[in-house]
Amino acid sequence: MTKQNVIVSDKKSGLNMSITMAMSKSSILTMTAQKPGGYISFSTTELLKNLEINGEGRINAWVESMRASSPTHIKSTPSLADHDRRSSWTVSHPSALDMFEQIIDASKGKQIVMFLDYDGTLSPIVDDPDKAFMSDAMRQTVRKLAGCFPTAIVSGRCRDKVYSFVRLAELYYAGSHGMDIKGPAKGSKYKKGSRAVLFQPASEFLPMIDEVYKHLVEKTKSTPGAKVENNKFCVSVHFRRVEEKKWNELFQQVKSVLKEYPELRLTQGRKVLEIRPTIKWDKGKALEFLLESLGFANCSDVFPVYIGDDRTDEDAFKILREKGQGFGILVSKFPKETCASYSLQEPDEVRDFLQRLVQWKRPSVLGGQSKV
Numbered sequence: 001m002t003k004q005n006v007i008v009s010d011k012k013s014g015l016n017m018s019i020t021m022a023m024s025k026s027s028i029l030t031m032t033a034q035k036p037g038g039y040i041s042f043s044t045t046e047l048l049k050n051l052e053i054n055g056e057g058r059i060n061a062w063v064e065s066m067r068a069s070s071p072t073h074i075k076s077t078p079s080l081a082d083h084d085r086r087s088s089w090t091v092s093h094p095s096a097l098d099m100f101e102q103i104i105d106a107s108k109g110k111q112i113v114m115f116l117d118y119d120g121t122l123s124p125i126v127d128d129p130d131k132a133f134m135s136d137a138m139r140q141t142v143r144k145l146a147g148c149f150p151t152a153i154v155s156g157r158c159r160d161k162v163y164s165f166v167r168l169a170e171l172y173y174a175g176s177h178g179m180d181i182k183g184p185a186k187g188s189k190y191k192k193g194s195r196a197v198l199f200q201p202a203s204e205f206l207p208m209i210d211e212v213y214k215h216l217v218e219k220t221k222s223t224p225g226a227k228v229e230n231n232k233f234c235v236s237v238h239f240r241r242v243e244e245k246k247w248n249e250l251f252q253q254v255k256s257v258l259k260e261y262p263e264l265r266l267t268q269g270r271k272v273l274e275i276r277p278t279i280k281w282d283k284g285k286a287l288e289f290l291l292e293s294l295g296f297a298n299c300s301d302v303f304p305v306y307i308g309d310d311r312t313d314e315d316a317f318k319i320l321r322e323k324g325q326g327f328g329i330l331v332s333k334f335p336k337e338t339c340a341s342y343s344l345q346e347p348d349e350v351r352d353f354l355q356r357l358v359q360w361k362r363p364s365v366l367g368g369q370s371k372v
Ligand SMILES: O=P(O)(O)OC[C@H]1O[C@H](O[C@H]2O[C@H](CO)[C@@H](O)[C@H](O)[C@H]2O)[C@H](O)[C@@H](O)[C@@H]1O
Pocket: 117, 118, 119, 120, 124, 125, 126, 127, 128, 129, 132, 154, 155, 156, 157, 229, 231, 236, 238, 240, 269, 270, 271, 272, 274, 310, 312
């Protein structure tokens, strides 16, 4: 049995949907959609009913998934089963802080390369996406980290926007879910050769994304709280501030716009619907591209560490797992199905972990000892 992210095309509505499916050799067995406590599953019959037969069901599957990822659905008093799941998850995905020594041991003799997601990893999740500021303390830590290891920010946001939050010129940035990659303006001390890195595999979609952004703004303005964000090569429709009873309406609005754009697909993040080109490019591909740009293609002496909190980060975790190189760290307070090896609960813990890496590499930088 394997888990696969697949794009399901719904001919009736013209929508392309990205769904995680558990597959046997011959057939699709279950479809899963993420929720804070893990994944909700749909059987094959339900899946087909939802996707091909019942128009109402198709929408319900999406809205159900939107609902399941809502913190209002987190139980205030966890059951014994929740507790057991949490314990077994922490065994399979231990804290990267607790496992620090083992992690460092595994990296011995290899070049560590750091990949950091932004929202929910370097900055806490907040209601207003324009106010997702990173703390000065986190900025300082990331600056020191970049002095020790090649470091890249990999975000769903537009590259300029994420740069305006991070404001560190020495980093690599991969915006728009990896579809807009740029190296440090002054070149990098880690990179062999002096050619600047700039890669935009979805540039032909720019006019279409602009157009769909305008349509979405117009279409969703009747839904209070909805916010459409232009991320250059992709668009986000936020529903964090939309009343739950309006989610169905919002989804219908988005769907009605997207049916005119079969070249775009719809995925879901943390209280956000994401619209992006159907090209085979994601954060995992961006990670591979960056490793290659840094001169680490097909190298066994590189140790990539990717830290992220979102479903879109799974593409990068999966690449690392498949390559058997480095590892992924999922930032989450709740058990989730993930290809990451370790976990951290929140951005504060991410900072602690990054600080420990700096301290290990350059004991003098943080005034500590070189002990692991
Ligand atoms: O890849 P990331 O850097 O994690 O970006 C993913 C999306 O992050 C932002 O939205 C999320 O954070 C917001 C601020 O905390 C929050 O309000 C929203 O509910 C989250 O989904 C960003 O605004 C999106 O454009 C990114 O795609």
